Amino acid sequence: MKSLLRMLAILAATSAALAKLSTIPLYELKDRYLELNYSSVRRIERTKGKDPFSFAVIGDPRTSQTVFGKIIEQINRDKDLKFVILLGDITQKSRFEEYMLFLKKLSKLQKPVLVIPGNHDIHGAGRVWFYRLFGPFYFSLKTEKAYFILMDTSEKRHLFPFEVRWLEAKLKESQKYTYRFVFMHIPPYDPREGKRKIGHSLKNPQDAETLLSLFSKYKVTAIFCSHIHTFISGNWDSIPFYITGGAGCDKRGPNPHYLKVRLSNGQVKVSVVHVPMKRWELTLDRVITEFAIPAYIFAVHNLWYIVIAAIGVNLVL
Numbered sequence: 001m002k003s004l005l006r007m008l009a010i011l012a013a014t015s016a017a018l019a020k021l022s023t024i025p026l027y028e029l030k031d032r033y034l035e036l037n038y039s040s041v042r043r044i045e046r047t048k049g050k051d052p053f054s055f056a057v058i059g060d061p062r063t064s065q066t067v068f069g070k071i072i073e074q075i076n077r078d079k080d081l082k083f084v085i086l087l088g089d090i091t092q093k094s095r096f097e098e099y100m101l102f103l104k105k106l107s108k109l110q111k112p113v114l115v116i117p118g119n120h121d122i123h124g125a126g127r128v129w130f131y132r133l134f135g136p137f138y139f140s141l142k143t144e145k146a147y148f149i150l151m152d153t154s155e156k157r158h159l160f161p162f163e164v165r166w167l168e169a170k171l172k173e174s175q176k177y178t179y180r181f182v183f184m185h186i187p188p189y190d191p192r193e194g195k196r197k198i199g200h201s202l203k204n205p206q207d208a209e210t211l212l213s214l215f216s217k218y219k220v221t222a223i224f225c226s227h228i229h230t231f232i233s234g235n236w237d238s239i240p241f242y243i244t245g246g247a248g249c250d251k252r253g254p255n256p257h258y259l260k261v262r263l264s265n266g267q268v269k270v271s272v273v274h275v276p277m278k279r280w281e282l283t284l285d286r287v288i289t290e291f292a293i294p295a296y297i298f299a300v301h302n303l304w305y306i307v308i309a310a311i312g313v314n315l316v317l
Helices: 002-022 026-033 036-046 066-077 096-104 125-132 162-176 203-217 279-301 303-316
Strands: 053-058 080-084 113-115 139-142 145-149 179-182 222-225 231-236 239-244 257-264 269-275
Touching: 002 080, 002 269, 036 080, 036 113, 036 125, 036 139, 066 096, 066 257, 066 279, 096 279, 139 162, 139 303, 145 162, 162 179, 162 203, 203 239, 239 257
Parallel strands: 053 080, 080 113, 145 179, 179 222, 222 239
Antiparallel strands: 053 257, 139 145, 231 239, 257 269
C-alpha cells in the first residue's frame, strides 16, 4: 500500500508542477488572449510606427520553455523593439495543453505580438484552437510607412486560391507604402537544396512560382519565413528573404536566435540576435519538451487508466 501511495504522490506532484506551467485563469484567457492578433493589430497601428522603428521576428518555438523564455527576456530588454511577429509552430502536436503552455510563456512578453500558424499547429482540433485564441490565419496591418502581410502557408501541400486572391489585393493596397513585408511559416523554396528547389518548403512548385511572381510584380521589400530550424538569408528574384527557426525547436544546432528588423530612412537592416544559452539549459529544454510535457499530457488524458494500472500492479506485487 505504501508503494502505491508513493507512486500516486509522485504522479500527482509531477502533474501539479506541469499543470501550474500551463494553467491560465479563465478570466485572463477571455480578456487577454482570445483573438489576440486583433488586439495586437490595434495596439501597433495606434503607435503609427514612425521611422525609425524596429520589430522582432521569431520562428518555431514549439513547446520550448528555457530557450523561448530567454528569447522573451532579451526582447523585453530591447526598448527599441515596438512589437513581435511569431512565424508559427508554437506547439508540437496542436494539443490544447501545448497552446496553454505557449500562452503561459507568452504572458511574460511585454510587447504586442502577432502570431501565424505553422504546420505543427493545425492538426485535428489545433486549427480550431488557433483560430479561437489568435483569430484569422492570415491578415494585414500598416504603420505610417510600412505594410505588413501575414500569410498562412501551414498547409504545405497547396495554397488555397482564395488566399492567393486575397494576397494580390493586399499587395495592390501596399503600393503606397515605403516598406512592404510578407511573413509566412513554410517558405516557397528550401535554399539548402539549391536555387528555387523544393525541399522542406511548399510542395507544389507552381504555388511557389505564383507567390514569387506576385512578390516581384508588386516589389515586396522582404520576405520572412521559418519552418527550417536555422538562419538562412538570400534573394528570390532580387527580393531579400530571411528564414529563422531558432526560437527553441532545434537545440542541437546553432545558438538560439531571433531577428531584429530596423526601418530607417527607407532602408531595412535585418540583424540576427543570438541568445546565449548554457549547455545545461539546452539539455533541460530538451528534457522538458521531449519527455516531461508529453508525459504530462499523456497523464492528463489517461489519468484514471494510470491510477487503475498502478493499483493493479500494487495488488499483484
